[in-house]
Amino acid sequence: MEDRFGCAPLPIRPDRIVSLLEELAAFSDPPSPGVTRILFSPPDLAARTWLKARCQEQGLAIREDAAGNLFARWVGREPDLPAIATGSHIDAVPHSGRFDGTVGVVGALEAFRALRQSGFRPKRSLELVVFTAEEPTRFGVSCLGSRLLAGRMRPEDLERLQDEAGESFPRLRERAGLAQLPLSALAPPHYAAFLELHIEQGPVLEGTGEAIGAVEAIAAPAAYRVRWEGVSGHAGTLLMPDRRDALAGAAEAILAVERAAKESESLDTVATVGEIAVSPGALNSVAGSVSFGIDLRDSDPRRRERVARAMRQSLGEIAKRRGLKLSWQILYEDPPAACDPALVAQILESADRLGLRARRMISRAYHDSLFLALLCPVAMIFIPCRGGKSHCPEEYSSPEQIEAGVHVLADCLRALAG
Ligand SMILES: [Zn+2]
Secondary structure (H helix, E strand, O other): OOOOOOOOOOOOOOHHHHHHHHHOOOOOOOOOOOOOOOOOOOHHHHHHHHHHHHHOOOOOOEEEOOOOOEEEEEEOOOOOEEEEEEEHHHHHEEEOOOOHHHHHHHHHHHHHHHHHOOOOOOOOOOOEEOOOEEEEEEEOOOOOHHHHHHOOOOHHHHOOOOOOOOOHHHHHHHHHOOOOOOOOOOOOOOOEEEEEEOOOOOOHHHHHHHOEEEEEEEEEEEEEEEEEEOOEEOOOOOOOHHHHHHHHHHHHHHHHHHHHHOOOOOOOOEEEEOOEEOOOOOOOOOOOEEEEEEEEEEHHHHHHHHHHHHHHHHHHHHHHHHHOOOEEEEEOOOEEEEEOHHHHHHHHHHHHHOOOEEEEEEEEOOOOHHHHHHOOOOEEEEOOOHOOOOOOOOOOOHHHHHHHHHHHHHHHHHHOOO
8 A cells, every 4th residue: 555655554553662661661770760760870871772772673783982972774666875864862860751852862772763664765775873962961061972973073182071970971881881882073975864753841732732842043051160179167157258169159150151041132041150169168168169050042042142241240249249260161062053954844744644744943952953054954844842841750641643644754864775
């Protein structure tokens, strides 16, 4: 049986997707029901082994690099042509959900399986890419794997990374059995296109009742590390006029960060201080030093820069007034990604062909696609998630919602691979 475009209908199986997601969610540090899967932790390593077995079952050719990026290729009829890539990540921030990233990985596997079962034989190779450490949890850098592939981070920088426990990336990599593998940036035209299926992580699609979001642009994120040096002392004997309290200064600064984002003329500007380290960190000690990170995002890089400048100026004034030493380190300032108009049109066309309502939209969250956009045309397929919630155990997309996204992905891959 063929559809009106001469293609066999794709036998996507939502029950298979759900059981794969369930199996993957079981690789987690406690407590359940949240999922915690941090780069190179035992659950992460077990999940990688499990995933490679699922790829091998399908006869995909597997390659890994020294950063832990995993490539699983369905070799096409013309293997020398640049491949069509798809994929996402399987690491999960502490106490998060089971759908972020994983839907794009498991969904791609199911799309490949259904395409193969329908009799499709791709001209271009199809490649599933599972990127290392999309989340910054362990090393403070988002999209570690895709950043390296796109040449936005040098391999030397990777060698210097250390987590908070003082474990170095090279040491962890060695324990993960990846040390002997090559690490290289990809050079265009390695891929002809990259498509990422992902939950929206926001409320737009649920609100409009649409099944598919075709992402046209990904907001530009920047991250800064701010350190405050004051003088620590005894909470009883160091009198108020003599204090240079790093934590009191940092508290004032966090409110200034919030104010700078609120005073931007656009709702697209968002700024967050989500973690802070205080030293010595005792109830009866005045804080001598404090460090916190600022996450600043915007869809307009110029506006983001203006807001960052305003923040930095306010923080400088606070430091001066309080006699504190301030250092401001840029962790990254990434450019926004524009998605490829032809790929966006392909997503909309596939959705239409499948009778699914779709809309064009912006991604306000960070994704590996942001970096792949430096290597090849990219686009993202969003599906709704309940209440727009993500990075928490309540994160949820229904089997039908995921099935719709996988169907659109498979249809696009079929069209692109030829
Ligand atoms: Zn994600």
